[in-house]
Amino acid sequence: MERPRLRLPERVRAGDVVPVRALLMHPMESGLRLGPDGGRVPRRIVYRIACSFEGEPLLVMDLEPGIAANPYVEFAFLARRSGTLTVVYTEDGGAETAVEAFIEVEA
Amino acid sequence: MTATRQPFTATRRRVLGLAMLATGVMAVSARGATPAPPRIVVLGGGAGGAVAARTAKRLGGEAVSVTLVEAAPSYVTCFFSNWVIAGLRAMEDITHGYAGLAADGIAVVHGRAEAIDRDARAIRLATGETIPYDRLILAPGIALRHEAVPGYSEAAALTMPHAWKAGPQTTLLRSRLEALGPTASIVMLVPPNPYRCPPGPYERAALMAHRLKATGRAGARLTILDAKETFSKQALFQEGWERHTPGMVQWLPPSVHGGILSVDPATNSVETGLDVFSGDLITVIPPQQAAPIAVDAGLADPDGWCPVVPAAMRSPMDSFVHVIGDAAKAGEMPKSAFAAASQGRVAAVAVLADLLGWPRPEPRYFNTCWSLIAPDDGVKVGALYGEKAGGIATVKGFVSQPGEPAAERRRAVDEAENWYAAITAEMFG
Amino acid sequence: MRGYRLCVSRLVRPSTAAPGHGQSRRHFLRLALLGPAAAAWPGVSLAATERFDSEVALFTAGRPVRADGLNLEAPPVAESGYSVPVTVTSAGTGPDRVVRVRLLAPDNPLVRLATVTVGDTGVPLRLSTRIRLARSQTVVALAETAGGQVLRAEAAIAVVVGGCGFDLPLEPG
Numbered sequence: 001m002e003r004p005r006l007r008l009p010e011r012v013r014a015g016d017v018v019p020v021r022a023l024l025m026h027p028m029e030s031g032l033r034l035g036p037d038g039g040r041v042p043r044r045i046v047y048r049i050a051c052s053f054e055g056e057p058l059l060v061m062d063l064e065p066g067i068a069a070n071p072y073v074e075f076a077f078l079a080r081r082s083g084t085l086t087v088v089y090t091e092d093g094g095a096e097t098a099v100e101a102f103i104e105v106e107a
Numbered sequence: 108m109t110a111t112r113q114p115f116t117a118t119r120r121r122v123l124g125l126a127m128l129a130t131g132v133m134a135v136s137a138r139g140a141t142p143a144p145p146r147i148v149v150l151g152g153g154a155g156g157a158v159a160a161r162t163a164k165r166l167g168g169e170a171v172s173v174t175l176v177e178a179a180p181s182y183v184t185c186f187f188s189n190w191v192i193a194g195l196r197a198m199e200d201i202t203h204g205y206a207g208l209a210a211d212g213i214a215v216v217h218g219r220a221e222a223i224d225r226d227a228r229a230i231r232l233a234t235g236e237t238i239p240y241d242r243l244i245l246a247p248g249i250a251l252r253h254e255a256v257p258g259y260s261e262a263a264a265l266t267m268p269h270a271w272k273a274g275p276q277t278t279l280l281r282s283r284l285e286a287l288g289p290t291a292s293i294v295m296l297v298p299p300n301p302y303r304c305p306p307g308p309y310e311r312a313a314l315m316a317h318r319l320k321a322t323g324r325a326g327a328r329l330t331i332l333d334a335k336e337t338f339s340k341q342a343l344f345q346e347g348w349e350r351h352t353p354g355m356v357q358w359l360p361p362s363v364h365g366g367i368l369s370v371d372p373a374t375n376s377v378e379t380g381l382d383v384f385s386g387d388l389i390t391v392i393p394p395q396q397a398a399p400i401a402v403d404a405g406l407a408d409p410d411g412w413c414p415v416v417p418a419a420m421r422s423p424m425d426s427f428v429h430v431i432g433d434a435a436k437a438g439e440m441p442k443s444a445f446a447a448a449s450q451g452r453v454a455a456v457a458v459l460a461d462l463l464g465w466p467r468p469e470p471r472y473f474n475t476c477w478s479l480i481a482p483d484d485g486v487k488v489g490a491l492y493g494e495k496a497g498g499i500a501t502v503k504g505f506v507s508q509p510g511e512p513a514a515e516r517r518r519a520v521d522e523a524e525n526w527y528a529a530i531t532a533e534m535f536g
Numbered sequence: 537m538r539g540y541r542l543c544v545s546r547l548v549r550p551s552t553a554a555p556g557h558g559q560s561r562r563h564f565l566r567l568a569l570l571g572p573a574a575a576a577w578p579g580v581s582l583a584a585t586e587r588f589d590s591e592v593a594l595f596t597a598g599r600p601v602r603a604d605g606l607n608l609e610a611p612p613v614a615e616s617g618y619s620v621p622v623t624v625t626s627a628g629t630g631p632d633r634v635v636r637v638r639l640l641a642p643d644n645p646l647v648r649l650a651t652v653t654v655g656d657t658g659v660p661l662r663l664s665t666r667i668r669l670a671r672s673q674t675v676v677a678l679a680e681t682a683g684g685q686v687l688r689a690e691a692a693i694a695v696v697v698g699g700c701g702f703d704l705p706l707e708p709g
């Protein structure tokens with residue numbers, strides 16, 4: 001899998017709303033598509049995106065083949081303390097790729 | 108200045124005029140002598156200008172003098188330049204000379220026009236020479252607004268080619284593509300509307316991916332960072348990319364990449380609101396506007412494009428000037444060579460009607476854009492346009508559909524090749 | 537199967553209500569508008585309706601469904617069904633805080649799009665993603681609040697050219 005892309009503001013104040021936008025380049029092969037040879041292209045999707053802050057789950061998305069290629073998710077959380085945001089992508093077959101970003105929260 | 112320039116010159120006319128004034132019988136003499144034919148000047152020898160000049164000369168014959176002013180000694184067509192980038196055509200195949208126009212009796216002046224003196228109705232060349240006109244058909248194409256992408260510039264285009272004006276840039280992009288490794292990453296920046304050839308970037312992506320795959324580099328990835336949320340023939344392209352080069356082309360709209368902030372030629376990277384995208388090859392198609400000659404002459408709106416009156420592509424700012432092709436705001440017509448040529452024919456006929464008192468046919472504009480999704484998979488979109496509520500609007504259109512049979516797609520490729528032969532013959536043949 | 541694509545659709549305005557509300561009229565309309573291609577495969581929409589109804593039943597688990605408190609934003613017209621942006625929002629906090637969201641596309645071969653479990657983010661829900669749509673339809677979002685209420689929102693999306701990476705129908709069952 002490719003490297004996931006994630007961007008957070010570098011510095012925020014406590015009480016700010018922090019936008020999280022995460023993208024992974026992935027074909028999200030639906031398993032319902034015909035290949036050039038006329039045969040069914042096997043399913044291979046990212047079926048889970050798990051976002052957590054310092055180990056606390058913020059958002060877990062279970063994806064079906066109806067999510068577009070290059071799965072993208074955007075949400076927000078409240079800045080309460082400094083820490084690391086982690087996003088883990090899990091693909092059919094169990095392969096994982098993750099991205100982390102540290103966010104410094106000023107009092 | 109070349110030998111193709113014909114000796115109709117302003118000087119001869121002026122001498123004649125002075126002589127007549129001196130005798131004090133100007134009116135009588137003028138009627139008795141053959142008056143000099145009215146002067147049509149076409150600025151820009153591209154798809155629009157070349158077709159306008161030839162249409163005017165073919166229909167007008169000896170009743171008009173037609174001069175074409177073009178900076179370059181030969182013309183490299185942007186159309187089919189994506190085929191060259193993918194190795195399906197050679198540069199020679201898309202390079203054309205102006206000898207055919209001279210043979211028609213068109214005075215071809217190779218020189219850069221520096222300014223249009225609308226008051227004196229004359230064009231001033233960089234050499235200082237002036238060329239007077241009775242009607243000007245302006246077809247100078249586009250200017251690339253490099254500076255609109257922070258970090259990009261004409262110099263940066265040597266590292267991050269645009270290849271949106273065909274010529275050395277086309278050769279550069281082609282050689283850069285050839286040099287890429289089996290798992291290379293390519294990033295392509297696509298501008299906001301309006302711009303030259305709306306489906307062009309997506310055809311280019313398809314053909315670059317095709318070339319990579321055909322040369323054992325299916326592990327390469329091309330990421331399109333678009334300035335738009337949707338684009339021309341989108342579903343056809345997305346389906347085509349997936350079918351022919353699965354997983355190789357990814358398209359991201361601004362709502363996903365977060366907007367393009369800047370490019371950095373030193374590190375070969377693009378910063379967006381979401382992340383930094385780096386690549387082995389970055390190609391930047393910058394935002395565009397009408398060529399400077401038109402803007403400087405005060406013929407453009409604040410948005411940088413030239414408005415026109417739909418009936419004849421005449422400038423609402425100057426009734427002696429018609430603006431055609433990419434520089435013009437032609438309502439719903441896209442900026443294509445097909446459209447420019449169609450506008451060139453309409454403008455030429457309107458100018459002849461003005462100057463010679465000929466009848467004025469109702470204008471009809473056409474366009475068809477063919478795009479290759481693979482060498483044997485072509486799609487098309489086209490329309491007939493007419494005047495509607497003060498603008499140019501679609502009367503009737505057609506577009507290819509996903510899932511068409513292969514034979515139909517093959518036929519569209521043949522049509523594209525026939526069209527190329529026909530339009531270049533009309534321009535230069 | 538080649539050349540016979542579920543994805544291809546012309547611009548057909550979706551009905552304003554998802555299946556379960558006047559579906560027979562809607563079904564008839566679709567057949568009329570799409571012509572022979574759709575008529576040749578009459579089973580698809582009915583089967584899809586059943587799958588949709590059972591998805592809704594699974595999520596609600598017999599609880600009443602509130603039509604307020606949840607918002608689904610999407611473009612009314614999507615040029616291509618390959619990637620359509622959708623955003624789910626809710627102003628609810630405390631017991632009205634959304635803890636789970638499910639997105640459904642009633643007329644896709646696979647009705648369920650995604651399920652999102654929301655932790656303690658400290659802010660009202662605002663969630664965006666991009667979905668595939670096989671054709672014009674009304675997309676549905678269901679949500680569950682911390683207090684156990686079920687909310688529902690819909691957005692009609694007209695798909696100019698359906699696309700989706702779905703060439704094949706689901707085998708019934």
Ligand SMILES: Cc1cc2nc3c(=O)[nH]c(=O)nc-3n(C[C@H](O)[C@H](O)[C@H](O)COP(=O)(O)OP(=O)(O)OC[C@H]3O[C@@H](n4cnc5c(N)ncnc54)[C@H](O)[C@@H]3O)c2cc1C
Pocket residue numbers: 150151152153154155156176177178179182184185186187188189218219220221246247248249270271272303304307398400431432433434442443444445446447475476477
């Ligand atoms: C990659 C690509 C693919 C394309 N594919 C297609 C396609 O398949 N089909 C299609 O229909 N269109 C296609 N196009 C679009 C097409 O090339 C343009 O729409 C077309 O060239 C516009 O014609 P024009 O006459 O307005 O301008 P141009 O063709 O750009 O001609 C303008 C001419 O004016 C000259 N000029 C400008 N300023 C001056 C000056 N001051 N003094 C003297 N001369 C001057 C220039 O040298 C130039 O020769 C494509 C474009 C690109 C970039």
